[in-house]
Amino acid sequence: MDIKSRFSGVSSWFTSNNGDDSFSTYYNFTLSFQLFIEVMLEPFQELQVGFVTKNRNEYYKGGILGYMTGLDLSSNELTGDIPSEIGYLRNIRAINLSHNSLSGSIPESFSNLSNIESLDLSHNKLSGRIPPQLTQLNSLAILNVSINNLSGPVPDKGQFGTFDERNYGGNPGLCGSQIKRSCGSSEPTTPPATPSHEDESAIDMVSFYWSLFAAYVTTIMGFVLILWLNSDWRKRWFCFIDACIISSYCWILRNAFHMYDDI
Missing domain, CATH: 3.80.10.10 (Ribonuclease Inhibitor)
Structure with a gap:
């Protein structure tokens, strides 16, 4: 009323x-x-x-x-x-x-x-x-x-x-x-600009790339640390690398010979 x-x-x-x-x-x-x-x-x-x-x-x-x-x-x-x-x-x-x-x-x-x-x-x-x-x-x-x-x-x-x-x-x-609040004259404060949707998307992508890079570096460092601490795994890893190199070399030679025969 x-x-x-x-x-x-x-x-x-x-x-x-x-x-x-x-x-x-x-x-x-x-x-x-x-x-x-x-x-x-x-x-x-x-x-x-x-x-x-x-x-x-x-x-x-x-x-x-x-x-x-x-x-x-x-x-x-x-x-x-x-x-x-x-x-x-x-x-x-x-x-x-x-x-x-x-x-x-x-x-x-x-x-x-x-x-x-x-x-x-x-x-x-x-x-x-x-x-x-x-x-x-x-x-x-x-x-x-x-x-x-x-x-x-x-x-x-x-x-x-x-x-x-x-x-x-x-x-x-x-x-x-x-x-306990000052009455000093002050300029009216401008409210902070609200980020647009595009700005938010750009910020999200940057955060994603940094997170991906950090995860990649952490994985590599962890793998190297495991090989350094475990000698048996280290030997197996180098044997695996050697086998991959030999296998790749043989594959290249085989394909090179096939190409030469076709010519």
């Missing part, structure tokens, strides 16, 4: 209230929503609600539920871009959008989340750079953007100076001192 469809109401509210009444509308909306939550939670004072924040799964119940300010949409098979309107949730303290299929870039509007303490965007398909504006998030204690397609330099100011390569793993395009 596209994540923007889940935030269509929030999106239209934020984009349609840009006049002078924006603050009062926001205040009335927040107050009404808070009263609604208090009324709805009253019958469920003993209900425990689990929420993952700062890499911990905590359980809350009772009146504390009214103070929960987090958004956990992890593992929901969400797709599409992250709505920039989430950046207007200034009082939210934890956002977990991990283990989805979200794409696009990290919204720069996230720099408005002044109270955010935990931000988990891992295991998605996010691309582009990490917005440098996020260094303004002074309350950010936990960040996880691992297993994405992010690229470019990793911010190193503010709270980002406290994070290490574990927070950014699985992003081959990222660079910076935190992940």
Whole structure:
């Protein structure tokens, strides 16, 4: 499901209230929503609600539920871009959008989340750079953007100076001192040319000839070594050679006489 469809109401509210009444509308909306939550939670004072924040799964119940300010949409098979309107949730303290299929870039509007303490965007398909504006998030204690397609330099100011390569793993395009990968400008590397079928055939033939030559030399050397070590075989071999020479000589003479008689 596209994540923007889940935030269509929030999106239209934020984009349609840009006049002078924006603050009062926001205040009335927040107050009404808070009263609604208090009324709805009253019958469920003993209900425990689990929420993952700062890499911990905590359980809350009772009146504390009214103070929960987090958004956990992890593992929901969400797709599409992250709505920039989430950046207007200034009082939210934890956002977990991990283990989805979200794409696009990290919204720069996230720099408005002044109270955010935990931000988990891992295991998605996010691309582009990490917005440098996020260094303004002074309350950010936990960040996880691992297993994405992010690229470019990793911010190193503010709270980002406290994070290490574990927070950014699985992003081959990222660079910076935190992940021990240089951001030096370099020419794009040209992929090595793939050898053609003809080149592969030529290489195979050269290898075949060298293998044949090595086998021939090895056989000759082995045969000579056997004759040198075994005197009986050596005598038999020379007798065989002599017999072959005599037989060849006789064959030549016989054929020469036949040719002379025919003339």
